[in-house]
Each structure stands twice: as C-alpha cells, then as structure tokens.
Amino acid sequence: MQKLDTKTKILNAAEQLFAERGFSDTSLRLITSQAEVNLASVNYHFGSKKELIQAVLARYLEVFVPHLQQTLKMLNDSDERFDQHQVFSCLIDPLLQLNAFRHRGTSIFLQLLGRGYIESQGHLRWFITTHYGEVMIAFNSAVREANPHLSKDEIFWRLHFTLGTVVFTMASSKALTDIAKSDFNQEVDIEDLIRRLIPFIAAGVSAP
Amino acid sequence: MQKLDTKTKILNAAEQLFAERGFSDTSLRLITSQAEVNLASVNYHFGSKKELIQAVLARYLEVFVPHLQQTLKMLNDSDERFDQHQVFSCLIDPLLQLNAFRHRGTSIFLQLLGRGYIESQGHLRWFITTHYGEVMIAFNSAVREANPHLSKDEIFWRLHFTLGTVVFTMASSKALTDIAKSDFNQEVDIEDLIRRLIPFIAAGVSAP
DNA sequence: GTCTATATTAAGATAGAC
C-alpha cells in the first residue's frame, strides 16, 4: 500500500477482513493494525464500527447498483421479449466489473453481502433495503416477466435459493478452492466459479 | 422446561441460540440465563465454549449420521441401479427424523451445520470431518455412481452449491418465512421449504 | 454439582495533548 489516505486504508483492510472472518469476529484493533493506522482513527473517520461496516458495503453498492440499473434498463428498453437467461446475464457484467474496481472485488462484495444477510441483527438489512431497494424490485420484476409460468411466491423463493447458493459459495470460497487444489490439483479462480455456478442456478430457477 | 438435568438444559438453550445468532454472537451468559442455570456450570460440564459447540453438534450428528449410513446402505444393497433422485432421497428421511428428536430439529441442525461451515476458523470443520467423514465419502460415491456423465470435480462443486443453497436458506429461514408471511400472507414451515428446495436442487445438480 | 466472587482478557469508544 502506498500514499492512500487513512480513511481508504481502513476501508481496504476492513473489507478484506470482514469478507474473510465476518463482521463480529473482526475487531477494530485487527483492522487498524492491518491497515497500519492508529486505533482511534476508525472512530474519528467513521464514528463507530457499525458505520464502518455500512461504509464498506456502500463503497461497493455505489458502483454495483447504478451499473445493474443500467443493464436492466437496456433489457427493458429493447422491444423484444426477453428470457430468463438474459435477465441473469444482467448481473454478470456489474459483478465482474467489481474486479476492476478492487482486487478480488466480486468475491469480496458477494461475501460481504452474504455475511450481512446471515450475521446482521437488522441494521445492515435495513441499510441495504432503504438505500438500494429499488434495484431489487426492478430485478424481481424482470425475472417475473421472463418466467410467466412461475407464480410470484415461487419466484421469491427461488431467487433466495439462488442468493444462498452464490453467497455460501463465495463465503467458503477460500476453503473450497483450497480443497479443489489439493484434491484435484485444480486452480480455480472467481471467474471459473461463476462459470460453474451459472448452469446450476439457471437450471434451478426454471425447474419445472 | 421441566426436570431436565443441567447439562441438557444447557444443550437445549445453546443449540437454539447458536442456530439463531451464530456461535460467536452467543455468549455463555446468554445461554445460561436462557437455560436458567448458573454461569459457571458450562465450564464445569463442558470445559469450554468450544467444547460446548462441539457437544451441541455431536448430539445431532450421533442421530443423523447412523441414520444416513443406513439409508445409503439400503440403496447400495439393492441390486438395481439407482438414479440421482434416489440418492438425494436418502437424505430426506434422516433429516426430517430430527424433528422427532428435537422440536424444529431439522432446521436447527442445518443452521448449525451452515454456521459451522461459514463461521469456524477450523476447529469445527476438523471436528466434523475427523469424527464423521466416512458418511460424507459414502454419500459422495453414491452421487457419482448415479451421475456417471458428470466428472469427479463437477460433482464436488455441485454438491457444495447444493449445501450452500440449503444451508443459507435455513440460516435465514426466520427472515424468509417472516417476509413470506407479510408479503404473500403465506405460512411456511420447514417441510414446505424442503419441498420447494428439492426441485431447485435436483435440477441444478443434474444440469447439462 | 452448584453458586458467589473474581481473575483475566479483549472489545468498542473517547478525552485530551500534540
């Protein structure tokens, strides 16, 4: 790390540790020592640990959400009817673009999302839905339009199953890629993983 | 709760809290006050929090694992060739039987499993694989035999995707069933959830 | 086996000098 300002150094260290170990198993002391900044600076710059967590997520959402909004808009604006495969493709590019934004960005973002979902007692879910709820609704509508044979609640459940698949895979991606390497002598990176996930998910969502 | 001994009272309170909030967000104080026993009794009966966590999981694994071994053995002993659907069916009964063993047992067990996978720094994964690794291998072999068209590593990945789907769904099941109730006026219990999960997973695992 | 009291460690947060 070079001449980054303190705030950025904290965010960089925090996102990595949060993704790897979860929010409550990551202390401010661990973050600040990794970031090589003073312990007190977290509270100076962010106010509290809660607000740091939200800031870490916000940095990704501010990139991801507009990008997803854009791909969904393009899909809707085209005159042709679209199928489910096209809807899911709207996610791919915004997700992979996060790797350009930050090293291992895609993986980190998905891990954070999953940890937020599983770990939080509410404040994170509240933060995400109040700040970025619109896209979730837009995406949901697109999936419904592409799957007229599925009921509203069936789609609700299958989207959550999908989220679960992705998020768990990312959350345990380090363990999984380690095992794959030792058992199959296979080097797997995040793009491989996504490529393997897509057929699994696509088949699941449009299952009879 | 009635005339249960202290050890059991602790296990009962702990499993519920661990499933709901995760291991590190559940303090011994919370457990002992919920169990209405003295704080010091956890260390007297179990030695440490780590060992309590393992004891909570062991109580389920000791029921689930032999039961699964038995259903797999029946499948293997039959002379006919079996398909993938039959292999997955081997899980259903041992899983649902846990509801007879403990109230909400299926859900709690799957949540614990998922939390162990995601949260642990190693000791839980070590504990599970060294004590109960055999069944995991047996199950894996059965899936391979039923899916000769899939490579060894493809199966590895898809089984983990499956685990992720199930585990995440269970870990967030309270949030999900709450939403389903308020949005669709739908009462969903654990068996409904599993019924909805099966087609999703089956389609995913045997995807082209 | 159970309970009180306490040791020990680590966490989030802040006051105040620079």
Added chain:
DNA sequence: GTCTATCTTAATATAGAC
C-alpha cells in the same frame, strides 16, 4: 488529523465455599 492513554463494558474462565 493523529496518537497515547484510559474508560467502560462484556466476554471466557476459574478458585474456593457450600
């Protein structure tokens, strides 16, 4: 903005009386 020092709280764990 940054750093040292410290406050406060809460966690795991244990010693020792009963």
